[in-house]
Amino acid sequence: MTTVGTEAQPLRVAIIGSGPSAFYAADHLLKQSDLVVEVDMFDRLPTPFGLVRGGVAPDHQKIKTVTKAFNLVAKNPRFRFFGYVEYGKDLSHADLVEHYHQILYATGAQSDRHMGIPGEDLTNSFPATAFVAWYNGHPDYRHLQFDLSQERVAVVGVGNVAIDVARILCLSHEELARTDIADHALEALSKSNIKEVYLLGRRGPAQAAFTTPEVKELGELEEADVVAIPSEVALDDVSRADLEAGGDKAAQKKVELLQGYAQRAPAGKKRRLIFRFLVSPTEVLGDSDGRVAGLRLAKNELYASESGSIASRATGETEDLPVGLVFRSVGYRGSPLVDVPFNERWGTFLNQKGRIIDPTSQQPKVGEYTAGWIKRGPSGVIGTNKPDAVETVQCMLEDLVAGQVLNPSHAERESIEKLVQERQPNYVTFADWQRLDEIEVANGAATGRPRVKFTRIEDMLAALGKNVTA
Structure with missing residues (x-):
């Protein structure tokens, strides 16, 4: 044999x-x-x-x-x-x-995971995977069209893919023209009217999934100021204790970078990339034509769960964020x-x-x-x-x-x-x-x-x- x-x-x-x-x-x-x-x-x-x-x-x-x-x-x-x-x-x-x-x-x-909230399927609400595949020239997605005439965009999620989407939306034509971005995306983005891009995280800066190099390079964008809200990037007691106990230097560095953005004076660039933490979308708001008009956000606080992980829970306070385009980046399957x-x-x-x-x-x-x-x-x-x-x-x-x-x-x-x-x-x-x-x-x-x-x-x-x- x-x-x-x-x-x-x-x-x-x-x-x-x-x-x-x-x-x-x-x-x-x-x-x-x-x-x-x-x-x-x-x-x-x-x-x-x-x-x-x-x-x-x-x-x-x-x-x-x-x-x-x-x-x-x-x-x-x-x-x-x-x-x-x-x-x-x-x-x-x-x-x-x-x-x-x-x-x-x-x-x-x-495939992408859904947020599971009302209005998620409104016009101008997309999975981040589709946008990424589109600008990278994937044959299955090259036909898609994104309404870049909107002035404000929300990217739900704070992983590396979410950071990529936000950064691509903020890059200048000259920055994009030095890359291998698909021609159709280069042309569409060169005509973009986007002025503000929000990155939304349900927990705090210490729990964000993006890597340090990803958040650091945002500070070098030619045409976009990076903004963070001081109160949202300040370490709460639970996160501080977790960082001190775990000795996670990478997480500490991310927090320091974000806190630095919160203290930096805007340079008046063409666009703003705005970090928001401790917020969870509960509804995609629509206009009379069935298009995205905003996001309803629940404000969160952090606590140590029974398993020892740091979880978020709603405080009861809400906020409506006016945006005309939403990309969800909350996980893949x-x-x-x-x-x-x-x-x-x-x-x-x-x-x-x-x-x-x-x-x-x-x-x-x-x-x-x-x-x-x-x-x-x-x-x-x-x-x-x-x-x-x-x-x-x-x-x-x-x-x-x-x-x-x-x-x-x-x-x-x-x-x-x-x-x-x-x-x-x-x-x-x-x-x-x-x-x-x-x-x-x-x-x-x-x-x-x-x-x-x-x-x-x-x-x-x-x-x-x-x-x-x-």
Whole structure:
């Protein structure tokens, strides 16, 4: 009997998704010196790298250099990329079971969580994820339109994504024109009438989820003053005791920066970015045309919960904030896939340390795994996905040693390529992507930008000489 993981029968692994967790998992698998592994990575878009391309802010180019490491993974002759191939449409779960010993789902967390308040679905109320995808040129979102004629905008949430949205709304045309922001977003934002952007946090400055570098760079905006209300960034007794007990220097630094903004005299710049803490939206207020006209805010106080965490509760005092545009950034969740057990409550695949769990037997499903945000929820930065992916791969290797792998009837390398060619003749290889990458970078160099992105799939296919009508 041929042993799986040898030259005669390599361990065949399918990875669904091509973001950081997918590439970190592929890298760890391919680095196994005592094992022959072949990795096929699938993505429904022609472009790889997931949120590194579609989520990282366009003015944060340094963060995107992580793709250099992913390019090295893709150079491995035992790695293949099948872009523009969608699970559930071009390939089914049954197809993967027939062709691979192991399947790893790394599809991220693309959906947003709702605030659950009246008026949330009014015109001009949006999830932050949609705005981020729009300005980053994601093909699914490029058609969206945001009413940037409004003078006041509220961003609900104080995580890094919320900070990104607020910052992009406050950047000058010159600042944006030095980035790889999508052309349609650059044009729309250049005509923006926005004068005030509010960032709203339900707890205090010490509990804000954004990182220190994110809040520090706001003070360097060319056309926006950063404002905070002294009473809202002052440390309450509960937060002060928590910081002193925990010795959290990062949180202390964030508080110091915010308190500095509260003491800084405005320079009279074109826009204002205003931090608000200890407030929770309870209703999105609308006008007679069904458009956002404001937010009703409940003012909060902090207390130590029974579990020891710091929670907020309403004081009974309210405030109406006049805004014409609202972006919610209160959390993200993954989306289910056909035939993959999903935990609706958590918005993740049902798993234990990356092993997909059968909901009926509560036992691991042979040969099926998950990694990244769809495994653990939307937490951490890009690098956090590396140990997460390694944990999953360790489970995969343990199961291989135990003989707990799928028994594909078509494990040969050529079989899946033939099937993909039949189902999606316009599929994109990594070499195809590199050609698109070269074109984007060249187009950007011509205008002094990092790149000019393709934002339409048909344009990508046409640039590669593929039959767009197929």
